[in-house]
Amino acid sequence: GLSAGGxxxxxxxxxxxxxxxxxxxxxxxxSVYTLFFENxxxxxxxxxxxxxxTIAGSAYFQDNGALSTCDIRALIERCAPPESxxxxxxxxx
Numbered sequence: 001g002l003s004a005g006g007x008x009x010x011x012x013x014x015x016x017x018x019x020x021x022x023x024x025x026x027x028x029x030x031s032v033y034t035l036f037f038e039n040x041x042x043x044x045x046x047x048x049x050x051x052x053x054t055i056a057g058s059a060y061f062q063d064n065g066a067l068s069t070c071d072i073r074a075l076i077e078r079c080a081p082p083e084s085x086x087x088x089x090x091x092x093x
Contacts, residue, residue: 007031014040023048033057035081041065046075055081063088 011034014020020040031054037043044066052075059081061072070092076084 010034012036014038014043016040018042027051030054031056034060035079036060037062037064037067039063040067043067046071049075052079055079057081058083058085060085061089062086064090066090068092 007028008031009029010032012026012029012032013034013036015036015038017040019042021042021044023043023046026048027050029049029052032052033055034057035055038060039062041064043064046067055076059076059079061067062085065088067089069086069089072086072089076086
């Protein structure tokens with residue numbers, strides 16, 4: 001499983017991972033500097049990141065075909081990163 005190793009983490013990067021289906025193990029994460037998700041076609045939910053409160057640097061979500069843009073935007077609104085990029089993800093229903 002995944003583990004952030006604490007409440008605060010620098011860069012969290014998931015890129016080109018065709019086998020990534022969930023983020024179980026990251027439930028305790030409350031603060032990151034960068035949150036980066038690119039080309040993870042089977043990832044459907046960000047629910048394990050519900051306790052995340054702060055993205056101090058940037059949030060990047062691109063080409064995650066099963067991940068809802070609505071869920072991504074809700075996380076970005078809650079965590080208020082200074083920079084964010086969202087494109088090529090599952091459209092909002």
